[in-house]
Amino acid sequence: MTSKTSFNKHLKENIRHRGWLAAVSWILLFLTGPVYTMLTWESRFSDMNPNSFPGYGQSLLQSFPGVLNGKSALPLAAVIFLLALFCAVTGFSYLDSTEKVDFYHSLPLTRSTWFGISYMSGLLLFLVPYLVTASCTLLLGFAKHLLSITILPDCCLAILGGILGFLVIYHVTILAMMLTGKLITGVLAALTISVYADMVEHLIRQLAASFFDTYSASSFQVLYAISDYLSPFGLFRLLLERSASVSSASGIFPASGWVSTPFASGTFSQSSVSMGGSLLLIFLGALLFLIVLASISLWLYRHRPSEAAENALAYPGTAPFIKILVTIPTALYIGPLMISQYNSDTRWIIPISILSAILLCGIIEFIYYLDLRKLFFGYRSSMLSIFGVMGILCILEFDLFGYDQWLPQTGSVKEMAIFTDNFSEYFSYIPASYLRIHALDTSWNRSTLTKEYAPLYRLAKEGIENAENGITPEQIRKEDVSDNYLVATMQFQTGKHSSAFRTYALEKTHVLEALDELCQDEEYRKSLFPFFQLSSEDILNISLMDIYSDPLTLDLSLEERAALLEAYEKDLLNADLPDMQNTLPVGELVIEIPEYEEGGLPASSHSGYRNSIPGFYLYRDYRNTLSLLEKYGYSLRTKIQTEDVVSMLLTESSAQKADDAIYGDVSYSSVYENSNERLITDPEEITEILTRIQYPSGRLLGRDTNAAYSVEIMLKGIPGSHYYTLSDSIS
Amino acid sequence: MIELKQVTKSFQNIPALEQITASIQEGLIFGLLGSNGAGKSTLLRLVSGVLKPDCGTITLDGSPIFENPPVKEQFCFLSDTVTYFPNATPASMGRYYALLYPSFCQNTFHRLLKKFGIAENQKLQTFSKGRKKQFSLLLGLCTGTKYLLCDETFDGLDPVARQAVKSLFAAELLKRDFTPIIASHNLRELEDICDCVGLLHRGKLLFASDLDTMKCSLCKMQCVIPDPAAEEQLLSELSVLQYEKTGSLLTMTARGSRTDILEAVHQKNPLFAEVLPLSLEEIFISEMEVTGYDIKDLIQ
Known part of the structure; x- marks a missing residue:
């Protein structure tokens, strides 16, 4: 057993042997930490006058933790990632050289001790400069009187997030080094493991989008969670993001959504799902992930044959599995990628993917043996890979599982929701930050779910028939075939946490009829129109916009403003839905609410940190609102002079x-x-x-x-x- | 004592060592001989605990060596290709080895560095191959380990350095409990230093025994026996490993003591008979021929 003193001495020696890495680590972290932050501040201060933006200080304060872990400083995030890679690779690169393995493993230390020494020295080579440079950045903030002591806990969490993010990539690279016997294959394996889950997630979406007419980008939501929690790169990103956004987001403990927008361009927001979970949960998840990876790596190290050095893989038995795991998704990925690049027919995906699988098998065999004569050495796994690709493509091409025809039985559907691409054009949605502050549901799709879904179910049936007849969403979007059709995403809520999504091409008139029918229910109407999510106390100003497109701020007392809002609410509840399609508004109200920061700096320095939300349309039959406006002395101009x-x-x-x-x-x-x-x-x-x-x-x-x-x-x-x-x- | 029992090691299904059973006594210099690829380095890597045998056991005084630091502290392995830490100097390597080996002698280390003219603070990566090997040997000697495993260590040393190292080995043997195990394919190099030898060929240990015993059990002789029938009878009486006849001069290597063989020759009334010195190389050639191996393929 190596004593603690002896271990420390070995550690010191190991760090001394990697002096160059220490120097690189210090330089990079110093440049991307304090220096980058200082330069960013300088440029921002020179661009804007903080006095004209009273919220600037608060905003800067909230975004500050992000500069400590790279959330608000991309170069720092990149450096953390690269240093994790370097520290792991340099710490265990001796395993890739027979001579070095002979030297190290002949010395009277156990492999566990060697692992511990290399692991700890790599960690310290990052940790010490990171903590020092992060402290420097903090001190800079205090010296410039930009920070207050209250931000310190958030900063500590951000730094912890940065360290955990480093450890995720560090552990993955160590694992990759254990599994391989060459530096280059080690680095490639580390990068592959880091993004494998993301790649598979993207691949599934890409393939579904290419082969299924009714695929909705909101489908397979579980994949987002998988890519965040099972993908090291996703976890790295999540750790940096979340640890630097404690104050402005959901806090450490609540498990509510993080960022949410309604279906963006016809899709539910990815972030609302993927960024979910409390920080504590994410930290615990990351710790568990790290413990599992470290245990596997240690076990592999202890059982690693020394003769694995200079072989592509440390465990030759894994070669066929790795080949299959790499070849199938990569080949399937290349097909849609090429098609999207050259805008070709999707039928080309099949030959391109199969050809890619053949090439990849050859390339992988070459990496294994560095011998052209052995390109077909592992022919069994090559055949399995190629047949695997062909099988998956067959399933997709012939829709063997009936994805496009899928329609759940009415008995199994609890609720349904509809969203058309045009909603985001017509409605101005309330920012998620506002909804979160008011504890409102940030996911729009949930709030428009209705139990009285018969009209929507009919639409879904029509959508399936349309798809069978060649009227597909893709066709509508691409070719703009007819103004009579629109693209709508339908959500089928089949359980408390289970829902399915499909996108259909539907006739506008049918959708309008369905919406009109649904809007007979006041609750549904309220959930459809964003106006009902606003609280009158939060409204700072109301402006009136007519055909001149020049908003005029209404000079109203609080009572007058409340009366106006009440009148508008009444009109909106009584409005005829087909009129919203068949007639044009005569004007609109623009409502101003306070801006709630997500933790980043304001997007526009001219916004004055208020949110102006347009799109509260006024129609001719909104008599209550129009007469009240008239009464307050504001008339709508319908013609330009x-x-x-x-x-x-x-x-x-x-x-x-x-x-x-x-x-x-x-x-x-x-x-x-x-x-x-x-x-x-x-x-x-x-x-x-x-x-x-x-x-x-x-x-x-x-x-x-x-x-x-x-x-x-x-x-x-x-x-x-x-x-x-x-x-x-x-x- | 190091004991190997039924040790087998393969690399990617290619056997490197098969069923090796041997023991290495303490206090003697053990020479491990064999042609290129015979498995010498593999055996040393197994003994030093770098490799784990696929099957069989390797023990030192009954304790396994692999992943056993207290046992490994009694071994120092000097690989064929010398490796040091990046940017290391003799002084830093000395410090590091002192950390690892409790019996590392700093005084001897500094004295030897001085003696061999090796600068303590010069970067090892700037050393020549021979110089690196010299330093590796000095480092190994100073660890004070009971066993020093040298894999082709004398390669690249100049004759003077080679002789000096041999002297150092001899001095260490006198001073303390020291067992160098030297792997080489150069028989002449080992002849004057080894007490025991083991011969590996194609992953198999042909034999391992004491060199003196081996020399005493073999005798090389030149003689002229005028009577061809008597000569024929002599060859059948003796356990002849090898013989050659040039004119009437018979040169033979036979198993048995010198006295017994001389007596047998004298009984055949030779015109001339004398015992010739037997080199290690000749011993091996003879032994190889007996076991049916083609000598030209074995010994370089």
């Missing part, structure tokens, strides 16, 4: 030329000789065009994409130009 126009840029849409039928025999070829744009300054022409401009907002289920002309108008006294479409042809 010719004298208010500075200039006008008329654009012919590309669809126009192919759509002469709509616009009769009017020919503009003489007008647009070489371009489809024309600058209009003639008052008569301006007046004529102004009679045809429409309110520049979307409709509930998407705007009219057939509008032949659009116009950009520069208005007097209003900065920038404003975009409008024309309702009719011009003469």
